[in-house]
Amino acid sequence: MSTPPHFGRSLLPLWALDPAITYLNHGTVGATPLVVLAAQAALRDEIERQPARFLLRELTPIGRPDEHPDRALPGGPRQRLRAAAMAVAPWLSAQGDDLVFVDNATAGANAVLASFDLRPGDEVLVTNRTYGAVTRAAAHHAARAGAQIVTAHLPFPVCGEAELVGAVQAALTPRTRLAVLDHVSPETALVMPLAAMAAACRARGVAVLADGAHAPGALPVDIPSLGVDYYTANLHKWAFSPRSAGILWAAPERRAGLHPPVISWGAGGGWLAEFDWVGTRDPTPFLCAPAGFQFIDEALGGRDALWAHNHALAWRTAERLTTHWGLPWTTPRAMVASMVTLPLPPALGRGFDAAMALKSWLLAQAQIEAQILAIDERLYWRFSAQAYNDDADVERFTQALADFPGAG
Ligand SMILES: Cc1ncc(COP(=O)(O)O)c(C=O)c1O
Structure with a gap:
């Protein structure tokens, strides 16, 4: 090369x-x-010209229902968040509506960990290489449910993928319900055999939350092919979006009961309704995520x-x-x-x-x-x-x- x-x-x-x-x-x-920051600045200027229109009517039709007299109108510039998701999706081999934006990978992981139906005695598998904040979140949400985390010990240095898959397999027990696995390991920087690890978990009936914080923009990502149940990632690391922008992908059968870390107007309204509006915030990192990928191309x-x-x-x-x-x-x-x-x-x-x-x-x-x-x-x-x-x-x-x- x-x-x-x-x-x-x-x-x-x-x-x-x-x-x-x-x-x-x-x-x-x-x-x-700089070009992405300029796009963000232009967007912020646009928001400030009429903030209520942009944030409550154009960004997403999901927000405050009292602000949406026109929500039933077809077309119209109301779906800017969804348009951004549609533009990001091809980089992840996903469909736009299969993705929601989250503030960062920590938020995406917390959404899954808090929503997952853990029961007393259940186990959540993490590894000795899981990002520290995510391990803490897993321990927190497991403890609230009376469950516990179990750590798979991944060797490093490594000579091949099999030893990593084997380490995950060895840590699965009949009580394991969810495994938190990296796509790119945060400290060792290894591109993990995620699909093989996920297959091993699936074979034991264990759901997989993939942490792809370092993946989009750094390597080819094809989320559906990985065979995971949930995939969260950052776009502000290698995909050049402004800070902070993350995504959460969930398999269709996993979306019911999956809630954002912040519950807002969309509660009970389903996947997009719940995640697309989590209260007033700066949406420009999400809306500029396509500009980050465009920067790579152009x-x-x-x-x-x-x-x-x-x-x-x-x-x-x-x-x-x-x-x-x-x-x-x-x-x-x-x-x-x-x-x-x-x-x-x-x-x-x-x-x-x-x-x-x-x-x-x-x-x-x-x-x-x-x-x-x-x-x-x-x-x-x-x-x-x-x-x-x-x-x-x-x-x-x-x-x-x-x-x-x-x-x-
Ligand atoms: C694997 C992994 N997961 C999660 C995170 C957390 O990212 P953030 O702080 O943007 O949520 C990081 C940050 O470096 C990471 O490397």
Whole structure:
């Protein structure tokens, strides 16, 4: 795969990112392109010209019923939220009305966990790699129902997908009702064998909530093909929508009884009615989500070019650095998309405090924003390879590490 020459630092002016900072952590909270921010600003101006019309009559016909004398009129500019969902859906191989917007992946996960019919003694499967906030939400909602969470221990480093599927299978019990599984693992950055894991759960009658926080915009996503019951994701990380925008997809048979974390006018009105209006809020991140995907198509030469650049940069970085440092590198290439987590030299330290110290030092001394993690006490770097990154960024990072006190 060759890297189109236009990717790299020359693209940085397309973002508001400070050029003095080497930004290697796109995945953490995303970074919104200027053109998308401009679209959002224009939309906000439009809202402010007549806020009641936009928010209560044009955004969705679901909102406050007292504000909808014209809700029965066919056509008309009343469905802007649904139009945005329709425009986002093809990127996820979904239908527009199969998706609802949620504030973020945490909200999507909470909607499912709070709505799922858990009973005393039931088990919710999470993994040792589940995002911490989602694990906490699972524990909270399980405890309220008298249920409990059970943790599947996924190995890392990995040599292949089978060991991950096997770890999930081994943690399923006759009491497991729901499994929370990542599409892209938040710390290890591995593209998980989600379809195979979901199939193993389905075979045991266990429903699956997939957490795709890092997936849309970072790799091809075909939600219906995964065989999951629920799929939540962020669009403000890799899909370039303004913060914050998430989606929740649910299989048709799972939508009855699925409620948003905030109950509002649509209560009892079904999937779209319940999620499309959760009180007055800023809808512009959702409405600008299509602009984020459009940015990929128009400014970055399309998804294939972007993903080829991101993947190639991530992969060669991991191969080169682990070779340079003489560290083992076993991750299968198929499990890496736009992000990669690679081991750091043991001389840099061990444990959470060492990871934080290195992260802070890189920022303070080298103006590098990098995600340094302690996984099972060992230090790793999770590198988000984005359109504006190139080999020179990696070189700056490598050079800075060599200067870290104690690195020798
Ligand atoms: C796998 C995973 N799930 C959920 C989240 C939470 O995202 P948010 O804070 O936008 O809800 C993250 C954030 O990085 C994540 O990596």
